């Protein structure tokens with residue numbers, strides 16, 4: 001199984017469990033996340049959704065390039081990108097607070113998952129970045145749109161996207177992407193972060209989220225996410241992207 005689900009005292013933790021692939025997202029992870037979101041929408045037993053990665057090296061390294069490299073045309077790419085794009089939109093618009101507990105590197109789509117969450121807690125050693133530019137594509141799961149909606153200064157958000165490189169935890173805090181940088185066990189960081197929120201009735205959380213989501217609907221976030229995905233799908237079929245992914249995959253196989 002590519003993921004683990006744990007539900008304790010109203011906290012549902014979804015852990016991407018593919019350490020050997022730096023927690024890259026495959027179809028199974030997508031389906032697991034979709035299942036969890038459906039459960040939260042249909043039941044009242046979850047107060048917080050936490051997303052994290054197994055181990056300490058990576059939160060998530062984005063889409064599984066070895067699996068998705070077989071998608072060649074824009075249309076094929078759009079199928080995969082919009083599948084995850086829709087899941088991330090559901091995540092971003094959930095009625096419960098969502099927390100990315102960033103235990104290690106978050107790059108590419110991993111950074112998009114984190115940006116789709118309400119809060120980002122980043123381990124001191126973790127580096128995060130929208131490195132898609134190095135693959136000659138843009139964010140393809142809606143992460144660019146969410147980044148511009150998250151209230152970071154526009155120039156900082158844009159620079160993060162076009163730098164296409166991982167930033168260290170302190171920089172992520174300074175630019176307003178990370179809410180906290182933590183040392184020590186991630187479970188303790190999470191517990192400290194939600195201590196006060198836990199004392200507030202869930203209906204209050206839901207109401208505040210609704211206020212924010214009303215703004216998102218007015219700003220047509222969903223339509224903009226789909227436009228973003230279409231742009232990425234177009235770049236996906238370029239020769240530059242194909243070559244960049246081949247370089248990454250052949251680097252991996254030559255090290256064996």
Ligand SMILES: CC[C@@H](C(=O)O)C(=O)SCCNC(=O)CCNC(=O)[C@H](O)C(C)(C)COP(=O)(O)OP(=O)(O)OC[C@H]1O[C@@H](n2cnc3c(N)ncnc32)[C@H](O)[C@@H]1OP(=O)(O)O
Nearest residue numbers: 020021022024061062063064065066108109139140141252
């Ligand atoms: C598809 C959607 C798109 C989007 O919308 O954003 C994307 O997400 S594109 C994907 C973007 N992600 C990347 O380009 C990340 C590539 N990975 C890395 O840069 C590095 O692996 C790392 C995440 C910085 C970690 O580096 P390190 O700790 O040195 O580990 P290795 O590089 O040796 O990796 C170990 C192992 O894992 C495999 N791996 C890592 N990331 C991916 C990935 N995204 N897809 C598939 N496989 C991945 C890597 O190939 C190694 O495998 P083996 O050689 O078989 O051990």
